[in-house]
Amino acid sequence: MSYRRILPAAVLAAVCLTGCAKSEPQEYSTDLFAMDTYMQLKVWNTDDGASLDAAAARIAALENTFSVTIDGSDIARVNHAAGAPTQVSEDTALLIRKAQEIGDASGGALDISLYPVLCAWGFTTGEMHVPERSTLDALLGQVDYTKIGLDGNTVTLPADMEIDLGALAKGYTSDEVIRIFRESGAESAIVSLGGNVQALGSKPDGSKWKVGIVDPFSPSENMGVVEIENQAVITSGNYERYFEENGQKYWHILDKADGEPADNGLVSVTIIGDSGLQCDALSTALFVEGTQDAVAHWQRDGGFEMLLVTEDGRLLVTEGIADAFTNRSAMPMEVISHE
Ligand code: ADP
Ligand code: MG
Numbered sequence: 001m002s003y004r005r006i007l008p009a010a011v012l013a014a015v016c017l018t019g020c021a022k023s024e025p026q027e028y029s030t031d032l033f034a035m036d037t038y039m040q041l042k043v044w045n046t047d048d049g050a051s052l053d054a055a056a057a058r059i060a061a062l063e064n065t066f067s068v069t070i071d072g073s074d075i076a077r078v079n080h081a082a083g084a085p086t087q088v089s090e091d092t093a094l095l096i097r098k099a100q101e102i103g104d105a106s107g108g109a110l111d112i113s114l115y116p117v118l119c120a121w122g123f124t125t126g127e128m129h130v131p132e133r134s135t136l137d138a139l140l141g142q143v144d145y146t147k148i149g150l151d152g153n154t155v156t157l158p159a160d161m162e163i164d165l166g167a168l169a170k171g172y173t174s175d176e177v178i179r180i181f182r183e184s185g186a187e188s189a190i191v192s193l194g195g196n197v198q199a200l201g202s203k204p205d206g207s208k209w210k211v212g213i214v215d216p217f218s219p220s221e222n223m224g225v226v227e228i229e230n231q232a233v234i235t236s237g238n239y240e241r242y243f244e245e246n247g248q249k250y251w252h253i254l255d256k257a258d259g260e261p262a263d264n265g266l267v268s269v270t271i272i273g274d275s276g277l278q279c280d281a282l283s284t285a286l287f288v289e290g291t292q293d294a295v296a297h298w299q300r301d302g303g304f305e306m307l308l309v310t311e312d313g314r315l316l317v318t319e320g321i322a323d324a325f326t327n328r329s330a331m332p333m334e335v336i337s338h339e
Contacts, residue, residue: 025186025204028052034063035170037194043181044188044204051184055177055191062176065089066169068115068124068162075165079115083159085149093153095165095172095277102168102281103145105301108256109288110281111145113157115164117259123252128243130250136259143256167253171234171280174198178276198232198276208324214239215329216268216309223309223329226321232276236283237268253287264290267311272321273304282306291316299338 025044030052032039039059045051067073074092088096099112115124116139122128142160149156157163170193178200181189189200190209199209211233212222219239226233238261242251255262269287271279282304286294291310298306298318305321308314315331319338327333 025188027204030056032056032059034059035067035173035193037170039194040192041177042190043186043200045181045184045186047184051181051186054184055180058176058180059173062091062169062173065091066095066165068164068166075163078155078157079162081157083157085151085154085156088153088155090153091172092165093150093155095168096148096150096155096163098172098277098281099165099168100145100148100150102278102285106282106285106289106297107293108145109262109293110167110285111143111256112163112165112167113143113145113148113161114254114256114259115162116142117254117256118164118166118252120259121250121252121254123241128250130245130248140256140259143259167284168277168281170194170196171232171276171278171283174232174276196232196234196276196280198234199228199230202229213270213307213325214268217313223315223331224325224327226270226272226307226326227324228272231272231274232279233270233272234276234279234283235268235270236287238287239267253284255288262288262290264288264293265310265312266291266294266308268307268309269294270307271304272306279304295336298336302338 023046025046027044028049029042041055043052064070065074068075074088078086103110118124120131120135120139147158174191174193177191178198181200187201188204191198197211202208208227208229210225210227213224213226215221215223216237216239236253238251242249251261253262266287269283271283273279289297294308305318308316313331316334316336317325318336322335
């Protein structure tokens with residue numbers, strides 16, 4: 001009786017003496033370029049880097065699924081279906097559903113059917129220019145995400161509508177990378193997809209991750225640092241993809257009210273929360289909503305924290321993240337609370 005009980009423990013001890021020393025997690029990291037974005041992945045694992053390879057493969061697969069420009073992607077097929085129903089992957093259906101949900105929650109500020117308007121500005125080709133007012137007006141007539149049909153994994157667009165998931169695809173991608181790392185047994189990982197950061201657990205030494213938040217008025221510098229674990233930190237700003245014409249600055253986040261770059265008082269919106277997908281969708285939505293509506297949105301729905309920077313240099317931070325944020329800017333921090 002006692003022999004049978006002791007044996008497994010002894011075997012386990014022997015395995016541990018040889019195996020446990022070898023299985024100290026090692027740091028594996030890679031840089032890659034996908035989704036038009038520079039990405040950095042870092043994971044501490046005991047798997048010879050297998051989870052890192054799996055994550056890179058997943059990113060490539062998601063790019064081939066979501067890209068508007070890659071022939072045969074789900075989105076290219078949906079956009080070219082001329083009104084016919086199109087079968088898409090679970091991933092695409094999930095993102096469209098989330099875009100509808102956050103579209104509704106933001107009063108239509110997030111509208112993935114703005115894509116033809118984005119094209120008119122040249123943001124999709126890199127040949128950026130200010131389009132004619134009449135061009136914008138004509139294209140805006142086709143913008144209305146509420147007309148997107150989604151039944152299970154079948155998507156049906158009006159014949160003249162095109163969509164793009166640029167506002168939320170990277171957030172979902174970082175969710176997926178973190179999921180792959182977690183399921184592989186890792187307890188610590190950090191990814192940055194073009195400055196959008198998501199963490200698994202805490203740093204290997206147990207301390208929190210320190211994530212720099214870009215100063216929208218001086219994008220080569222940080223305005224502060226936020227300490228997080230197991231969270232995503234996702235920013236939409238007017239300083240990222242933009243061009244200048246006649247002394248005016250034009251950026252890639254559009255307002256369907258007029259088809260112009262969203263200019264509702266905010267220069268950057270950082271969302272902090274558990275889901276990269278949710279944070280990414282919200283970062284774009286709240287940027288378009290503007291200062292007052294973004295604050296009202298948070299007070300109404302909650303479930304996330306945020307840092308807003310206004311064009312007149314105010315820094316608004318929600319109460320749930322204020323203690324974790326170290327402000328290194330000259331802007332005084334104003335804490336927003338639930339009224
Ligand atoms: P980034 O791509 O820099 O992380 P965002 O997450 O804010 O920034 O996404 C911006 C992208 O979302 C644009 O490049 C475009 O593809 C798309 N987009 C722009 N305006 C809107 C909008 N009002 N609603 C939905 N998608 C938008
Ligand atoms: Mg976004």
